[in-house]
Amino acid sequence: MLPTLNKILLTFSLFITSSIASASLITNGSFEELVFADNSTSQGIVHKINLHAFKNKKRGWDVFKTLPGWVTTNGNGIELQKKVVTNSAEGDNHVELDSHLNGSSNTVMTQSLNSLTIGAEYLLEFYYKARTNKRNDNGINVFWYDAAIDFDLNMDANFAINGRRKQNPNWAIQSIVLTAQAETMNLSFGAFGKQNSLGGLLDNVSLVQISDGPVVDVPEPSTFALLLLAFTMLVRRQQSKSK
Secondary structure (H helix, E strand, C coil), X not given: CHHHHHHHHHHHHHHHHHHHCCCCCCCCXXXXXXXXXXXXXXXXXXXCCEHHHHCCCCCEEEEECEECCEEEEECCCEEEEECCCCCCCCCCCEEECECCCCCCCECEEEEXXXXXXXXXXXXXXXXXXXXXXXXXXXXXXEEEEECCCCCCCCCCCCEEECCCCCCCCCCEEEEEEEECCCCCEEEEEEEECCCCCCCCEEEEEEEEECCCXXXXXXXXXXXXXXXXXXXXXHHHHHHHHHC
């Protein structure tokens, strides 16, 4: 009976654990969505490319103030690229935040995440690739902060990477665990280093909840009761077989 009981307990624990995890909370993490929820569009500020038309291009780039899910909070805008410097880590598109020169090329883009669990931990993953071999030229900061607070370039970054192409010739996944201090948090990516329109590349951003924090959610009574009943019946069935 013991081996079977252990299997039952393992299955039960895996079910409870899986209820914590969920699909990525990020909207447009791979930058493939080019249509806004209200079906509006955005126009590039360099080549004047209509965002809707970008998907039909075999290769190209432009700088946009907004993309579905993302908004510029500092700098020129978000440089959306397709097969200009490299293929993307996921899909056809990726972004560069040391955007085309027009004043301050180092850009910060932000997405707000709602209905988070205060104190819960979230795993942020994204793919990074250095564009140049120059030192201090491919930096990307990650900022995670209460959405009630305005972004400030003097904020301490939660994570930073600043590689060189020789060191990072391929797309490489980056991971960081973040804790929600509020129900609505802002996630920002910002370029740092030399402002020359050539910087680190970013793709395939995801954020998933990995813990419930200090307060553990209990399944709804009906769900829990059904699980307990099923567990009890399985144990009794095994006991009957062992007699």
